[in-house]
Amino acid sequence: MSGKRTFDDEKALESAMGVFWKKGYAGASLAELTQSMGINKPSMYRTFGNKEALFIKATQRYIEKNAQPHFAHLHQDGVSLVQRIKHYMTSVVSEQCTSENPKGCFIFLCQGEIASGDMPELPSNLLNQASQKIQDALVEVFSHDPEAIKLGLNTRAASIALCLATTLRGTASMARAGVPLSELKTVIEHSLRGIGLS
Amino acid sequence: MSGKRTFDDEKALESAMGVFWKKGYAGASLAELTQSMGINKPSMYRTFGNKEALFIKATQRYIEKNAQPHFAHLHQDGVSLVQRIKHYMTSVVSEQCTSENPKGCFIFLCQGEIASGDMPELPSNLLNQASQKIQDALVEVFSHDPEAIKLGLNTRAASIALCLATTLRGTASMARAGVPLSELKTVIEHSLRGIGLS
DNA sequence: AATCAACGTTACCGATCGGTACAACTTAAA
């Protein structure tokens, strides 16, 4: 049996994240979660608290390891604004489509559950904040980037950011429905065209 | 108590549709469904069969009464192509945002559950077909409409239809997250711009 | 060597899940 932990907290959390990503918060059962994590229920409760706490930690992990890294494309030196935006969008949509993970976006999927009324308050706030960060990051770029200012995009930064964020929600939904990356890339092209880029 | 049915099938089905629209398929419990329908479980099972059959009927009702009517805007006589598309998109997004119904789109929401693996086959097929109809209707317009052909949009009808369908999925997700109609209207404008219209 | 905290396993808790058997009752037809 044991006396020292026989599993890796980080690996277990990653597995739990995968289950939530595939099934959502309410749809992920403790049985499936613990089975995927390779541990049993008492170990899970000792290590993470309860389902809600586990979900919060899984969400934070997703934000840190799967969502935030894409933002780097927005501030890459020596790359034009258009290319930076395109790289960012393509990077996000690529992850929405990869077969290594469940299709779609963890945040958008679970945020859709909030309107059901079955999502506790703390996870709800975390998901809302996370989705808001996307628009905030885009607003920041379009407001302060010299190239964006030269193009006059700073005067409607919020509107443009909303458009791109909406596109990313749409591609996430499409990816979850099985639409391949190749088709969604053309959606990105048209989306950039719509806001006056490319 | 009775011998003749004491409730209206159509009203009950509409109530059930509202619950599925808010909670999704798996998230809608028989208790909440029957309570909203104003009947008890045996009456529901006798009238509609089971939860899956009820969901199928509710989905068909949504398609017929809430989704199909928007298509009329696409074929309105004496209206320019741009305006027809814009009217269609605005009509759909308006319904996604109205406070009379749950926010978002019934089809897109429930289709997202398919990837969880918990959605039976018949409802899955119905939802996939319904979402495909949107793109089909748009492809049809961009392929055969004289104005579209004159603009050369017929050569990339599928791509354009995918863009607009993606936008509608994005706005549905945004609406469910609480973004108001006024902001999403500007998203429609930019989206039309991206495909070469307006 | 003795102690104790942490671990894994099992078995269980009350609540809720989708679904149903059954009895009481009402209506229409015979």
Next chain:
DNA sequence: TTTAAGTTGTACCGATCGGTAACGTTGATT
């Protein structure tokens, strides 16, 4: 008026939900 079909309400079914108590085992500390 009797009968048969149809409807409602209650009470229940086995399964699963999130969560936990209890027990035996293990390893580090003293």
